[in-house]
Amino acid sequence: MAALTIRQHIIEALRVTRYSSKDLAAFLGISERHVEEHLLHVARTVAREPGVRFILEPAACEECGYVFRRRSRVTRPARCPCCRSERIAAPRYGIEQP
């Protein structure tokens, strides 16, 4: 699968519903690391389209509910700064358009 095709697949998937990078990795048959690289490009690509927004639903701690709002990277944080739990719900991505 060519890189462009994978990105188009990601864009089409995220227009329908929100996915974590793990969901996309399983769906596309590539590593989560690769998905995260593609997501950076996808975010930049869709930002150029008028009215289209790339959505990053932040990661959150499953123990105490802490939300990683300030985090702009697409990777998952390792542990909660509040309670030190490693049970972190992955960030999810989506594309919103009018």
Ligand SMILES: [Zn+2]
């Ligand atoms: Zn926590």
